[in-house]
Amino acid sequence: MSDHELRYDPFDPEVIADPYATYRELRDRAPLYWSPAAGCWVLSRYHDVAAVLTDPITYSSASGIFPTPADVDMTAILLPMLVMSDPPRHTQLRQIVSRAFTPRRIAALETTIEGIAADLLFQVPLEDDWDFVSAFSGPLPAIVIADLLGVPREDRDRFRAWSTTFVQSNPSRGQLGVEVATALYDYFASFLAERRAYPEDDLMTALVQAEVEGQYLSEEELLGFCLLLLVAGHETTTNLLSNGVVLLAAHPESRERLADDPGLVPGAVEELLRYDSPVQGLSRTVTRPVELHGQWMRPGDTVLLLFGAANRDERVFADAEVFDIDRRPEHIAFGRGIHFCLGAALARLETRIALQTLLGDRSFRWEADLAGAERLSSGPVRGFASLPVR
Incomplete structure (x- = not known):
């Protein structure tokens, strides 16, 4: 065990590049760690993170789900969102949104997603280096979200720019993404008005019309869900796709097995989610005094739940540092409890189809140029702003 001073800052470039050695130290040396850099407590072990996720009474989401400076109130900046609400309103919101965001609606997208993935790959200049993010992993979900909501596909570049800018914002350094959120709200406010006047067979119309026991989403709640769907769903x-192609390039034997047997891809997607989680962590606010690992958290304290660390916890996963497509992990990459990711089925569907498309041509193999890649600078989100491949 190292005797150097343990330090964790989710926005440290070295941590962003590779957080997993630091995560291991946190799990072993300080499973409940106070981070002066982030101004919050940090939990890194699987069972601790899972316990917090399933106790929304003690650990509230209403004050925000990302660590922010004490003088910043994200609830005053962003419109109400499902992930930033507690019961009983969360229960009502989830029921209403679930009426529109149905498994049937997601499953019906399969053929469309297959066509989008094939078309994007067809346009790639395979003989040259190309950027996987701008050419494939970015446009694919942007087009799917646009189709799902019913907005024009020509707006997908705008969607992508909004989403990336918002995710890259860093509340701990005063970058709040307010301008992006405002632009998005303005865009969807007019679109919602159009759907009320002229309904269509799309998610936006379904959201406007969805009700439970006479309750509908308010205008602010609708706009908040649009922001959530764009950023989280996109x-x-x-x-997940970008991290996945890097992993498969580094594990050619696994890539060959997946190419030989596409039926293995759904299980491999789960291992990708565990091994290099696209959402590394979300936070909660403590509502009552809690003693954990010999320390006290007080009401009002923020605690950051490191999904990425929990999913590598050797106390739960054998050979946790090994990427194994035969593993069937009970990961928490999509969270757990009442805030389990509403878009998990869509993310899984898109990733499965995308990987099967990439692997479908036996002559198509790729290498990832990590030296020329640019990581996202957002601590809680792990991925690439650009990823050159050849």
């Missing part, structure tokens, strides 16, 4: 898949 970035998760983009980064």
Whole structure:
């Protein structure tokens, strides 16, 4: 065990490049760690993170899910969002949104996603180096989200720019993404008005019309869900795909097995989610005094739950540092409990189809140029702003 001073800053470039050695030290030396850099407590072991996720009474989401400076109130900046709410309103919101965001609606996208993935890959200049993010992993979910909501595909570049800018913002350094959120709200406010006047068979119309026991989403709640769907639904898949092609390039034997047997891909997606989680962590606010690992957290304290560390916890996963496509992990990359990711099925579907498309041509193999890649600078989101491949 190292005797150097333990330090964790989610926005440290070295941590962003490779957080996993630091995560291991946190799990072993300080499973509940106070981070002066982030101004919050940090939990890194699987069972601790899972316990917090399933106790929304003690650990609230209403004050925000990303660590922010004490003088910044994200709830005053962003409109109400499902992930930033507690019961009983969360229960009502989830029921209403679930009426529109149905498994049937997601499953119906399969053929469309297959066509989008094939078309994007067809346009790639395979004989040259190309940017995987801008050419494939970024446009794919942007087009899918645009189709799902019913907005024009020509707006997908704008969607991608909004999403990336918002994710790259860093609340701990005063970058709040307010301008992006405002632009998005303005865009969807007019679109919602159009759907109320002229309904279509799309998610936006379904959201406007969805109700439970006479309750509908308010205008602010609708706009908040649009921001959530764009950022969470878009970035998760983009980064899962980008992280995935890097891993498969580094594990050619696994890539060959997946190419030989596409039926292995769904299980491999789960291992990708565990091994290099696109969402590395989200936070909660403590509502009552809690003693854990010999330390006290007080009401109002923020605790950052490191999904990325929990998913590498050797107390739960044998050979946790080994990438194994035969593993069937009970990971928490999508969270757990009442805030389990509503878009998990869509992310899984998109990633499975994308990987099967990439692996479908036996002559197509790739290398990732990590030296020329640019990592996202957002601590909680792990992925690439650009990823050259050849």
